[in-house]
Amino acid sequence: MAKKKFYVVWKGRKTGIFNSWAECEAQVKGFTGARFKSFPTKAEAEAALSGKRTAGSGSKRSTAESVSEEVEWDSISVDVGCRGNPGIVEYKGVDTRTGEVLFAHDEIHIGTNNMGEFLAIVHGLAYLQKQGSTKTIYSDSMTAIKWVKQKKAKSTLERNEKTAYIWSLMDRAEKWLQTNDYQNKIKKWETEKWGEIKADYGRK
Numbered sequence: 001m002a003k004k005k006f007y008v009v010w011k012g013r014k015t016g017i018f019n020s021w022a023e024c025e026a027q028v029k030g031f032t033g034a035r036f037k038s039f040p041t042k043a044e045a046e047a048a049l050s051g052k053r054t055a056g057s058g059s060k061r062s063t064a065e066s067v068s069e070e071v072e073w074d075s076i077s078v079d080v081g082c083r084g085n086p087g088i089v090e091y092k093g094v095d096t097r098t099g100e101v102l103f104a105h106d107e108i109h110i111g112t113n114n115m116g117e118f119l120a121i122v123h124g125l126a127y128l129q130k131q132g133s134t135k136t137i138y139s140d141s142m143t144a145i146k147w148v149k150q151k152k153a154k155s156t157l158e159r160n161e162k163t164a165y166i167w168s169l170m171d172r173a174e175k176w177l178q179t180n181d182y183q184n185k186i187k188k189w190e191t192e193k194w195g196e197i198k199a200d201y202g203r204k
Contacts, residue, residue: 005192006045011035017045021195030073030097038193071194072187073097075136076124080116081201086157089113089166091120093127094199096138103127111166115155117144119166120199122173125182134182138189140197145186151177 007024009015012034018024021038028034039045075096082089089111092104103123108116117139124137125148139145147153153170157163189197196202 005038006042007038008045008049009036072136077138077198078120078124079197079199080113082113086110086112089116091116092199093124096198099198108166110162112157114143117141118147118153121148134184136185138187140189140191
């Protein structure tokens with residue numbers, strides 16, 4: 001079970017301390033220049049909001065200015081649904097702002113979470129290329145992001161008759177990366193700060 005967090009909003013529809021990501025999100029989603037951050041305790045959140053955590057300068061600006069990177073809402077978020085790892089895998093890509101499903105792949109009989117994340121990112125890149133879009137793609141898998149940047153997946157899943165289909169998809173995705181250029185940024189979704197990624201299947 002996720003630990004309780006407290007969210008400070010310095011700039012949003014409303015400012016202050018909020019007790020859940022849903023409450024915080026309502027203040028910052030789609031709000032230009034929103035500034036917010038999560039804290040593990042209410043005391044830390046209160047100190048951050050009041051500016052007491054600044055480094056000796058007495059200024060109340062420092063805390064707000066050091067807030068973590070803001071979400072690029074005009075983007076795509078991808079995620080995987082797994083039952084077992086290895087196990088049944090499916091993935092989808094959604095509009096980060098609205099949650100609208102933009103693309104998805106039905107259940108694959110056997111694969112791994114990171115393989116699904118890798119395929120989802122590459123699918124997203126191909127989708128955006130067809131749209132002529134340079135939007136950012138968010139994934140919560142650093143491993144998959146690394147594989148994409150290296151243009152090579154390093155899964156240890158054995159190649160055999162049962163895994164042949166997902167490996168065929170992986171090989172095709174690698175080939176796409178090796179033969180296409182893209183300007184899109186691929187960023188890590190900061191779950192600890194922003195809550196679950198918008199494409200989450202809710203199976204944790």
